Amino acid sequence: xxxxxxxxxxxxxxxxxxxEELVAQYQGKxxxxxxxxxxNEEDAYDMSQEAFIKAFRSIRSFKGDxxxxxxxxxxxxxxCLDELRRRKRRVSTLSLDEPLATKEGDExxxxxxxTSPTADILYEQKEFSQYIQSLxxxxxxxxxxxxxxxxxxxxxxxxxxxxxxxxxxxxxxRLSRAREALRKKLVERELLP
Amino acid sequence: xxxxxxxxxxxxxxxxxxSRHENQLIEAHLxxxxxxxxxxxxxxLLHALLANLDEPQIPDGFAExxxxxxxxxxxxxLQQPSMKRPRQKGWIAAAVAGLALVVGxxxxxxxxxxxxxxxxxxxxxxxxxxxTVAVEDIIQRFQQWRANEEESPGEVTNExxxxxxxxxxxxxxxxxxxxxxxxxGNGDQPVQIAEVDPQIADVVKSLIKVDSLAGSIDKxxxxxxxxxxxxxxxxxxxMQAMDAQAAREISIKxxxxxxxxxxxxxxxxxxxxxxxxxxxxxxxxxxxAVITIEAIDQEIERLxxxxxxxxxxRIEDLKKQSKIWGEKKAQIESDANLVTIKVYLVEETVQP
Numbered sequence: 001x002x003x004x005x006x007x008x009x010x011x012x013x014x015x016x017x018x019x020e021e022l023v024a025q026y027q028g029k030x031x032x033x034x035x036x037x038x039x040n041e042e043d044a045y046d047m048s049q050e051a052f053i054k055a056f057r058s059i060r061s062f063k064g065d066x067x068x069x070x071x072x073x074x075x076x077x078x079x080c081l082d083e084l085r086r087r088k089r090r091v092s093t094l095s096l097d098e099p100l101a102t103k104e105g106d107e108x109x110x111x112x113x114x115t116s117p118t119a120d121i122l123y124e125q126k127e128f129s130q131y132i133q134s135l136x137x138x139x140x141x142x143x144x145x146x147x148x149x150x151x152x153x154x155x156x157x158x159x160x161x162x163x164x165x166x167x168x169x170x171x172x173x174r175l176s177r178a179r180e181a182l183r184k185k186l187v188e189r190e191l192l193p
Numbered sequence: 194x195x196x197x198x199x200x201x202x203x204x205x206x207x208x209x210x211x212s213r214h215e216n217q218l219i220e221a222h223l224x225x226x227x228x229x230x231x232x233x234x235x236x237x238l239l240h241a242l243l244a245n246l247d248e249p250q251i252p253d254g255f256a257e258x259x260x261x262x263x264x265x266x267x268x269x270x271l272q273q274p275s276m277k278r279p280r281q282k283g284w285i286a287a288a289v290a291g292l293a294l295v296v297g298x299x300x301x302x303x304x305x306x307x308x309x310x311x312x313x314x315x316x317x318x319x320x321x322x323x324x325t326v327a328v329e330d331i332i333q334r335f336q337q338w339r340a341n342e343e344e345s346p347g348e349v350t351n352e353x354x355x356x357x358x359x360x361x362x363x364x365x366x367x368x369x370x371x372x373x374x375x376x377x378g379n380g381d382q383p384v385q386i387a388e389v390d391p392q393i394a395d396v397v398k399s400l401i402k403v404d405s406l407a408g409s410i411d412k413x414x415x416x417x418x419x420x421x422x423x424x425x426x427x428x429x430x431x432m433q434a435m436d437a438q439a440a441r442e443i444s445i446k447x448x449x450x451x452x453x454x455x456x457x458x459x460x461x462x463x464x465x466x467x468x469x470x471x472x473x474x475x476x477x478x479x480x481x482a483v484i485t486i487e488a489i490d491q492e493i494e495r496l497x498x499x500x501x502x503x504x505x506x507r508i509e510d511l512k513k514q515s516k517i518w519g520e521k522k523a524q525i526e527s528d529a530n531l532v533t534i535k536v537y538l539v540e541e542t543v544q545p
Contacts, residue, residue, distance in 0.1 A: 016263045031251040057266050129246045151243035176204035183235050192235045
């Protein structure tokens with residue numbers, strides 16, 4: 001039995017310390033993942049907390065078919081995408097004229113999206129990162145998750161299929177479409193040669 | 194291949210997820226087509242840019258925050274019941290026997306009756322039995338089961354405190370008894386043990402080769418409805434793509450006594466293989482649902498008693514969870530009460 005399997009087993013018995021060791025191994029990745037889905041630090045923090053709590057509560061449903069890490073990606077992905085869908089539903093019921101309750105992060109993002117990034121930005125890693133994030137935020141959840149899991153988190157197609165609970169063929173086509181959309185945007189802005 | 198087709202595959206090609214044959218086609222095209230070459234380069238650059246984005250740093254205090262919340266979540270996890278053997282050995286054997294009968298009617302049965310039924314027989318009987326169970330014995334049990342059921346249909350006993358002595362009526366099959374929660378009414382003690390009834394779902398699988406899928410699916414639906422299988426809402430159809438052959442899986446949930454007739458009629462649709470009977474043990478999942486609901490409800494009560502305003506969102510959240518688990522529990526009860534017939538329709542197509 002690997003150390004990870006031992007930790008999962010102990011977590012099953014309600015051992016929070018064992019589970020926290022698992023958390024320590026994955027929290028950086030899960031936070032990064034949540035950040036890419038949600039687009040700001042505050043939501044990333046909340047969603048990754050939520051993901052770990054949910055994982056702890058439902059650890060009995062982890063059967064060990066995949067690695068704990070892959071399963072954790074799946075839990076976190078579901079938590080984030082559910083939240084995004086919930087918000088989208090809520091927003092769509094509001095009047096267009098009504099100002100949305102914005103957090104600080106949203107404001108900054110919006111301003112950024114309005115400014116036309118110049119080629120200089122390429123050299124400014126941070127700003128480029130923010131620009132990419134603003135593009136990701138506009139994408140459909142299934143495209144966004146494909147890009148985030150493959151290009152940013154660098155999971156294999158097989159792992160992505162497990163995380164998204166879909167076939168490898170679906171991963172392939174979603175990824176192809178999502179990359180094509182991003183490529184076009186960057187070409188329009190002359191950010192790709 | 195034309196540019197359009199090539200472009201669709203460039204993303205997978207870049208990740209080395211295309212077949213050797215596809216690689217040949219793509220590479221041949223790339224030597225001739227500057228546009229596609231440029232697009233591939235752009236995709237590769239895009240991937241490199243994305244892979245090298247700054248990884249956001251997790252804020253300090255993340256683990257400490259989580260620690261507190263994990264401790265809160267822990268009570269629910271800790272409500273682990275002591276494992277108990279299902280009590281109603283008698284009726285499970287009878288249910289298995291019942292299933293064996295209906296499958297038998299449908300034709301050649303692959304059900305390993307003896308081995309399954311024997312598992313559940315009480316120890317005394319077991320010593321007298323070899324691994325095979327006499328068919329007469331099974332039929333007798335089945336008939337006994339039917340007779341009992343007619344006498345007192347669906348009798349439910351739910352008497353708190355009756356943990357040592359199990360009322361005789363509980364030996365009856367088919368009674369959809371809700372969980373027997375011990376410690377009920379004793380609010381000071383946390384509920385630790387929930388004695389639940391065994392939940393076993395019967396699944397019969399039948400593979401039928403048909404000439405045309407489309408027509409056959411409708412016929413399956415008609416057969417199911419004509420036999421009083423649960424109304425269309427339980428006729429969940431799942432589409433599954435299978436290589437080389439077109440296939441559909443259709444689930445029908447039917448009352449036990451209808452299974453034979455349905456299988457018979459299904460067999461007329463095409464060339465049917467012998468039905469295979471399986472059992473899915475759902476007791477543990479059921480127990481988990483019962484325990485979780487109980488623990489959540491207790492927690493809600495506790496928070497409500499404290500009456501603190503900051504707990505309100507948490508109470509709302511818990512209520513939602515309780516509802517979700519309630520639905521899960523109901524689903525298991527329904528699954529265990531009916532027999533699920535999984536029909537696999539396979540259309541044999543001529544390979545081009």
